[in-house]
Amino acid sequence: MSFDYRGKTVGVTGAASVKGIGFAIAKKFLESGANVFICDLKEDALQEAERELKQYGNVKSYVMDVSREESVKEGFRLALEDFGYIDIFVSNAGIYPQAFVCDMEAGQWDTVMNVNLKSVFLCARECSRCMKEKGGVLINAASYAALLGSAGSGAYAASKAAVYSLTKSLAAELAPAGIRVNGFIPGVIETGMTRGVIDSKKDELEGAIALHKLGKPEDVANAVSFLASEEASYLTGTFIEISGGKLCVQNPDFAWKQTDLAK
Numbered sequence: 001m002s003f004d005y006r007g008k009t010v011g012v013t014g015a016a017s018v019k020g021i022g023f024a025i026a027k028k029f030l031e032s033g034a035n036v037f038i039c040d041l042k043e044d045a046l047q048e049a050e051r052e053l054k055q056y057g058n059v060k061s062y063v064m065d066v067s068r069e070e071s072v073k074e075g076f077r078l079a080l081e082d083f084g085y086i087d088i089f090v091s092n093a094g095i096y097p098q099a100f101v102c103d104m105e106a107g108q109w110d111t112v113m114n115v116n117l118k119s120v121f122l123c124a125r126e127c128s129r130c131m132k133e134k135g136g137v138l139i140n141a142a143s144y145a146a147l148l149g150s151a152g153s154g155a156y157a158a159s160k161a162a163v164y165s166l167t168k169s170l171a172a173e174l175a176p177a178g179i180r181v182n183g184f185i186p187g188v189i190e191t192g193m194t195r196g197v198i199d200s201k202k203d204e205l206e207g208a209i210a211l212h213k214l215g216k217p218e219d220v221a222n223a224v225s226f227l228a229s230e231e232a233s234y235l236t237g238t239f240i241e242i243s244g245g246k247l248c249v250q251n252p253d254f255a256w257k258q259t260d261l262a263k
């Protein structure tokens with residue numbers, strides 16, 4: 001299903017990777033008629049993404065370090081100067097460092113928290129200021145690691161669990177301003193972030209998913225497009241899981257092994 005976002009302005013962070021979730025979200029909104037601005041730390045990749053996205057509609061890019069207050073403020077200032085209003089904002093930027101918690105330096109821990117969590121606070125605060133007139137929609141990227149924890153990337157899991165909680169608090173705090181706040185929980189989606197893990201154990205990963213296949217960035221973009229729409233106007237403080245059923249049972253492989261239904 002495609003929604004009509006003509007006349008709306010959408011911001012997406014972490015959208016510089018053409019194979020990433022942020023890029024797919026930006027593309028989806030452009031195809032639905034929105035004006036879109038994309039933000040990322042990586043200037044060269046960001047420019048390439050902007051060039052690539054221009055074929056789908058009106059897009060601009062701003063270099064932004066989502067973990068730094070001044071950088072976020074400047075990005076929002078530029079976006080408001082260019083677009084006048086922000087209707088929908090997707091806090092998608094994130095990092096996924098692999099390290100045992102007790103082997104981490106305190107500085108590494110802080111970086112994960114700043115990029116994955118503080119960014120959501122900083123962007124939500126800017127949105128609360130610039131969505132005053134007509135309300136708006138915020139959508140935050142969590143992870144299934146927020147619900148389960150993750151040995152080998154515990155800081156990441158903790159940061160995403162905090163995003164999960166923060167999204168719910170923001171939903172209540174911003175409801176009086178007409179701002180809905182929701183999030184999405186990707187399962188294993190094929191992007192640069194997961195490339196290494198997928199290369200080393202694709203069969204094992206697929207076996208742990210009810211649908212027996214990995215997700216694509218477009219699968220996430222479709223859900224985000226719905227969350228931003230009028231069809232989701234009674235949804236706030238909630239999450240859509242896009243995981244092919246990764247979390248629905250403890251033994252997702254069982255049915256595939258025992259049934260003669262498999263095609």
Ligand code: NAD
Binds near residue numbers: 013016019040041190
């Ligand atoms: P990705 O690595 O392809 O994209 C992340 C983007 O964030 C990159 O373009 C990167 O440059 C940008 N970024 C990193 N630090 C930044 C900073 N300080 N300021 C601005 N931009 C910064 O990752 P992805 O797989 O597309 O993930 C998108 C989101 O979805 C992330 O929040 C991730 O944690 C979450 N997620 C992804 C998966 C998955 O399977 N891919 C699973 C669960 C959650």
